[in-house]
Amino acid sequence: MYQKPKGTKDFFPEDKAVFSKIADSLRCTASGYGYKEIEAPAFESISLLTAKQGEEIKQQIFLLESKGEGKDKEEFGLRFDLTVPFTRMFIEKQMELPKPVKWFGISRMWRYERPQAGRLREFYQLSVELFGSDRPEADAEIISMAIDCLRCLGLTSKDFVVRINNRVLLQDFIKSMEIDNYEELFRIIDKKLKMPPEAWDKELEKASLNAGDIKKLKSFLKTKDVDKISLKSAGLDNLRKVFEMLRSRKDFIELDLSTARGLSYYTGTVFEVFDRKGNLRSIAGGGRYDSLVELLGGGKCPATGFAIGFATLQLLLEEKKLLPKTDFGVEYYIAPMGEKAMKHALRVADKLRDKSSVEVDLMGRSISKQMDYANKTKARRVMIIGDDEIKKKVVKVKDMKTGKEVNVNI
Amino acid sequence: MYQKPKGTKDFFPEDKAVFSKIADSLRCTASGYGYKEIEAPAFESISLLTAKQGEEIKQQIFLLESKGEGKDKEEFGLRFDLTVPFTRMFIEKQMELPKPVKWFGISRMWRYERPQAGRLREFYQLSVELFGSDRPEADAEIISMAIDCLRCLGLTSKDFVVRINNRVLLQDFIKSMEIDNYEELFRIIDKKLKMPPEAWDKELEKASLNAGDIKKLKSFLKTKDVDKISLKSAGLDNLRKVFEMLRSRKDFIELDLSTARGLSYYTGTVFEVFDRKGNLRSIAGGGRYDSLVELLGGGKCPATGFAIGFATLQLLLEEKKLLPKTDFGVEYYIAPMGEKAMKHALRVADKLRDKSSVEVDLMGRSISKQMDYANKTKARRVMIIGDDEIKKKVVKVKDMKTGKEVNVNI
Numbered sequence: 001m002y003q004k005p006k007g008t009k010d011f012f013p014e015d016k017a018v019f020s021k022i023a024d025s026l027r028c029t030a031s032g033y034g035y036k037e038i039e040a041p042a043f044e045s046i047s048l049l050t051a052k053q054g055e056e057i058k059q060q061i062f063l064l065e066s067k068g069e070g071k072d073k074e075e076f077g078l079r080f081d082l083t084v085p086f087t088r089m090f091i092e093k094q095m096e097l098p099k100p101v102k103w104f105g106i107s108r109m110w111r112y113e114r115p116q117a118g119r120l121r122e123f124y125q126l127s128v129e130l131f132g133s134d135r136p137e138a139d140a141e142i143i144s145m146a147i148d149c150l151r152c153l154g155l156t157s158k159d160f161v162v163r164i165n166n167r168v169l170l171q172d173f174i175k176s177m178e179i180d181n182y183e184e185l186f187r188i189i190d191k192k193l194k195m196p197p198e199a200w201d202k203e204l205e206k207a208s209l210n211a212g213d214i215k216k217l218k219s220f221l222k223t224k225d226v227d228k229i230s231l232k233s234a235g236l237d238n239l240r241k242v243f244e245m246l247r248s249r250k251d252f253i254e255l256d257l258s259t260a261r262g263l264s265y266y267t268g269t270v271f272e273v274f275d276r277k278g279n280l281r282s283i284a285g286g287g288r289y290d291s292l293v294e295l296l297g298g299g300k301c302p303a304t305g306f307a308i309g310f311a312t313l314q315l316l317l318e319e320k321k322l323l324p325k326t327d328f329g330v331e332y333y334i335a336p337m338g339e340k341a342m343k344h345a346l347r348v349a350d351k352l353r354d355k356s357s358v359e360v361d362l363m364g365r366s367i368s369k370q371m372d373y374a375n376k377t378k379a380r381r382v383m384i385i386g387d388d389e390i391k392k393k394v395v396k397v398k399d400m401k402t403g404k405e406v407n408v409n410i
Numbered sequence: 411m412y413q414k415p416k417g418t419k420d421f422f423p424e425d426k427a428v429f430s431k432i433a434d435s436l437r438c439t440a441s442g443y444g445y446k447e448i449e450a451p452a453f454e455s456i457s458l459l460t461a462k463q464g465e466e467i468k469q470q471i472f473l474l475e476s477k478g479e480g481k482d483k484e485e486f487g488l489r490f491d492l493t494v495p496f497t498r499m500f501i502e503k504q505m506e507l508p509k510p511v512k513w514f515g516i517s518r519m520w521r522y523e524r525p526q527a528g529r530l531r532e533f534y535q536l537s538v539e540l541f542g543s544d545r546p547e548a549d550a551e552i553i554s555m556a557i558d559c560l561r562c563l564g565l566t567s568k569d570f571v572v573r574i575n576n577r578v579l580l581q582d583f584i585k586s587m588e589i590d591n592y593e594e595l596f597r598i599i600d601k602k603l604k605m606p607p608e609a610w611d612k613e614l615e616k617a618s619l620n621a622g623d624i625k626k627l628k629s630f631l632k633t634k635d636v637d638k639i640s641l642k643s644a645g646l647d648n649l650r651k652v653f654e655m656l657r658s659r660k661d662f663i664e665l666d667l668s669t670a671r672g673l674s675y676y677t678g679t680v681f682e683v684f685d686r687k688g689n690l691r692s693i694a695g696g697g698r699y700d701s702l703v704e705l706l707g708g709g710k711c712p713a714t715g716f717a718i719g720f721a722t723l724q725l726l727l728e729e730k731k732l733l734p735k736t737d738f739g740v741e742y743y744i745a746p747m748g749e750k751a752m753k754h755a756l757r758v759a760d761k762l763r764d765k766s767s768v769e770v771d772l773m774g775r776s777i778s779k780q781m782d783y784a785n786k787t788k789a790r791r792v793m794i795i796g797d798d799e800i801k802k803k804v805v806k807v808k809d810m811k812t813g814k815e816v817n818v819n820i
Contacts, residue, residue: 001707002458002498004451010499013446013513020447034740034769034787037426041418041532042452042488042518043472048412062453065473067522076415078452078474088412089420100772103423108452112477122451133772141772148763245753248760291607297411322520330444334715342547344617344654350658353558359444362510362543362551376508377444 004091007113007121014326019124021324022153022310022317023106026126029149033141035102035128039087042108045056046075051296052084052265060111062121080108082127083292083305091298099132124310128286131293134302136238139269139288140245146273146284146306147252153313154322160283163256164242164271167287168235170260173220174229183264189221190260221258235268242269265289269304275316283316284308329378329400331356336387337368345385348395348410374400385409417523417531421572424736429534431518431734432563432720432727436536439559442553445512445538450495452518456485461706462494462675469638470521472531488520492537493702493715500541501708507541534720538696544712546648549679549698550655556683556694556716557662563723564732570693573666574652574681577697578645580670583630586641587623593674595619599631600670631668645678652679675699679714685726693726694718739810741766745780747796755795758805758820784810793818 004010011019027037043064050058061077068074079085082105090101106126113119120402128145130138143162150160170189174182186205195203204214223229226243229236239255246253261270268288275283286306293301317323332352336345342360349358359379361370367384374382382398389410398405415421421429433589434553437447453474460468466538471487478484492515500511516536523529538555540548553572560570580599584592598613600652605613614624633639636653639646649665656663671680678698696716703711727733744756752770769789771780777794784792792808799805799820808815 001501002455002461003451004495004498005455005484008451008453010451010502011449012499012503013448016447016449019449032767033764034743034767036423037430038423039421039426039429040421041414043415043418043532045412051412051706063475065475066795068524072524074415085414087420088414091411093422102769108789110452114478114482122453130772135772135774137770137774138772140756141770247758248757251797271807328446331794345659346550346655353442357442357444359512360547360551362540362545362548364545364547373508 006314008065008326009120009122011387013328017315017326017328018324019310021326022313023126025152025324026106026149026308027104028147028156029145029152030104030126032148033102033145035104035130037106037143038086038089038103038406039107040079040082040089040105042110043076043078044085046077046086048088048296049077049079050294060113062110062112071093080111082107082109082125082245082307083129083289084296086129087131087292087303088126090129091293094131094301096294100138101131102129103131104128117387120311126308126310127305128307129303129305131301131303133304134290136241136269137245138287138302138304139238140242142286143242143246143269143271144249144308146271146286146308147249148309150273150283153317153324155316157251158274158276159316159320160252160275162253162271162273163259164239164253164269165257165259166235166239166242166269167260167266168268169229169231169233169239170235170257172233172235173231173257176349177216178382179209179213181207183354186260186264189258192221192258223257224255226255238268244314253355261285261287265292265295267291270283271306273308275319279319280315281310283312323325327341329380330359331379332381332383332397333370333387334358334360334376334383335367335374336361337367337384341385341390344390344410348383348385385410415531417529418533419530423511423738427738428724428734429618429720431736432723433536435562435734436516436559436718437514439555439562440514440536440538442558443512443555445514445540445555448496448499448513448515449517450489450492450499450515452520453486454495454498456487458494458498458706459487459489462702470523472520477660478551490519490521491815492517492519492535492717493539493699493705496537496539497541497702497706497708500539500711501703501706503540504703504708504711510548511541511658512539513541514538530721535717536720537717538717539713539715541711541713543714545702546651546679547655548712548714549648550652552696552714552716553652553663553678553679553681554656554659556681556696557659559718560683560693560723563727565726565730567661568686569726569730570662570683570685572663572681572683573669574649574663574679574704575665575667575669576645576649576652576679577670577676577807578678579639579643579649580645580667582643582645583641583667589619589623591617596674599668602631602668633667634665636665648678665797671695671697675702675705677701680807681716683718685729689729690722690725693722740769741779741790742768742807743784743787743789743792744768744770744793745777745784745794746771748779750797751795751800754800754820758793758795795820 041068064076108124266287267290270287272282273284290302334345336342345360349360352358394407474486518534674698677700680697682692683694698714700712744755746752755770759770762768804817
């Protein structure tokens with residue numbers, strides 16, 4: 001028997017129905033904010049894919065074997081996110097589009113992982129991008145949309161929290177400590193919640209921070225109120241405005257100065273969404289990436305956005321018993337008795353299909369076997385058509401839940 | 411500027427909206443017949459992908475570069491259809507599922523084509539599979555579903571025709587001519603409509619048919635009435651039943667004994683859908699493939715199905731002016747004047763979003779620039795909020811189509 005590739009998932013009908021309902025809910029929220037759905041090819045040129053994170057990301061790209069030679073040689077890889085292809089699309093069309101451009105996509109992407117790691121190689125995300133606004137309103141909208149995406153699925157402020165920070169503020173604070181290598185410190189700070197405190201202390205020491213600096217840094221990172229920070233920083237001003245504009249969602253958000261987000265391309269607001277219990281990996285994350293458009297050759301253009309991964313989201317919804325319900329039976333299962341009845345069954349099915357889902361027996365089975373099939377597939381009503389019914393032009397319709405039978409003219 | 415790979419397509423908002431509406435319509439038809447949507451990974455093992463058509467298809471597969479070594483070495487390729495992965499999924503679950511199993515998928519697949527050919531390397535299909543029934547009812551259902559998929563999109567019997575044949579009948583006829591090599595003749599017959607008559611005659615001669623055989627074959631292939639064929643053939647009996655069961659769709663179908671469908675895995679009913687004008691490549695095609703499940707290691711199990719390609723379908727819909735209309739404006743664009751107004755705007759937006767799509771200015775623009783944006787993005791109504799409106803707790807809402815303004819309490 002052939003196996004599916006490790007790290008990928010088959011979507012059988014129940015899985016696909018759950019996925020579609022979640023996707024539709026996210027789609028509805030995004031459309032409510034005036035964002036438009038787009039899609040890009042599954043693969044892109046390697047030069048585009050490595051423009052953002054370089055060789056580091058190349059290790060994780062599924063490369064496609066090139067068949068062309070010489071000038072026909074093409075190098076492609078499967079996309080590892082949606083932001084890079086969507087930004088390529090934005091650059092192509094930016095001259096003709098009124099700003100801001102608000103796009104989203106719900107689709108899959110791929111990362112090469114060693115099969116033994118048990119991690120996903122094919123995964124699904126909602127990715128939301130907002131091009132053209134450098135203002136805190138835009139960041140606040142992105143965060144409020146991420147919150148609403150989860151709320152629309154039934155999650156509340158008891159289930160998840162959005163941790164918000166600003167990279168410029170963090171950078172300004174580190175500069176105020178007279179430490180230059182803030183990129184490295186970003187990375188260490190970002191790891192804070194992912195390791196034991198002692199291990200984290202060691203990382204700081206390795207980065208040649210002295211005891212005084214470590215104390216000062218820790219006290220800063222503990223700050224939970226954006227108004228209690230005193231530092232001259234454009235990042236702080238921005239962050240205050242974002243919190244101000246998210247006042248109606250204050251139960252969902254908190255300041256977390258240790259949220260740095262590993263990816264070096266974030267340039268301002270950054271946020272990550274976690275389950276309150278802290279059992280799961282991050283559910284969503286995003287922030288401002290004002291340098292990406294330029295990096296990809298599109299000139300200066302500010303941008304902000306976020307992504308929600310389906311895998312962790314589904315785990316959380318399952319834990320909270322919020323997975324969408326899927327109802328699977330057809331509305332009518334038509335059970336013909338014999339060949340003559342079959343012709344009538346097809347005619348009745350044609351009529352009913354204008355408004356309902358209808359199955360007709362395709363196996364030439366006995367009535368008892370047909371009832372068995374209708375039961376197992378959760379058909380809601382069964383309609384039996386035999387010679388008698390055809391003569392009388394009346395069929396019996398049985399409600400499979402209540403067991404009640406009614407006669408219907410045909 | 412980075413380019414998308416040749417042979418792929420970007421779906422900008424309008425493209426994606428059209429695609430989604432077509433997909434939703436197909437989904438609706440398939441669900442109406444009691445079929446369930448599924449999805450499979452984008453890539454599969456090379457051994458699975460080449461099981462059906464062998465090395466011939468390998469040329470057209472996008473291979474993924476293997477990173478593992480020795481026993482970790484994995485060979486994957488992007489899927490070139492949905493039937494093969496879906497059949498793999500069926501085999502995995504067949505013991506626990508009541509038969510028939512009725513599945514469909516709407517998704518993309520990939521074929522390696524030289525870039526100069528101008529053909530698609532990434533393309534989308536609806537693929538419908540019915541496992542477990544060997545009866546003509548099943549074939550008739552598949553064909554009637556293909557017809558209804560197109561009808562639901564607004565196409566009529568004046569726009570397209572379904573050409574139906576049966577491979578067993580064709581085989582029996584060729585056998586009756588005492589020609590053994592029917593596989594080769596299948597292929598030649600399948601090419602009949604794709605080449606000039608003289609070239610086709612030459613092909614027949616190459617296959618060592620004599621003038622008498624050619625005459626006999628041509629006269630047979632011209633037959634347009636299934637009742638006018640006299641031949642002892644199980645394929646003919648089957649085909650007659652299929653036509654009988656499709657009587658309500660007789661305007662959409664015709665017998666075409668030259669429809670053989672190249673793929674050697676078809677085993678019975680075969681059909682292809684063409685535009686009546688004959689301008690386009692085939693819009694859909696399908697048939698019975700009773701040997702595939704066994705070929706993929708799942709034991710004996712009959713199956714039938716079809717696929718509709720999005721590319722040709724969209725061309726036909728465009729020609730017939732039937733492309734779904736997409737309406738793009740948000741229901742409300744809220745234009746705040748100043749920072750205080752922005753806070754109110756956000757609150758109003760929150761309330762309206764329960765039921766409507768709402769955009770708020772994210773650029774801190776003047777009212778005239780905001781009106782310009784609202785116009786360009788086809789917002790249906792604009793709501794202006796300034797200090798005066800806040801004081802009076804009344805806002806003006808302008809209908810952008812009629813120009814009418816009404817006051818609304820906030």
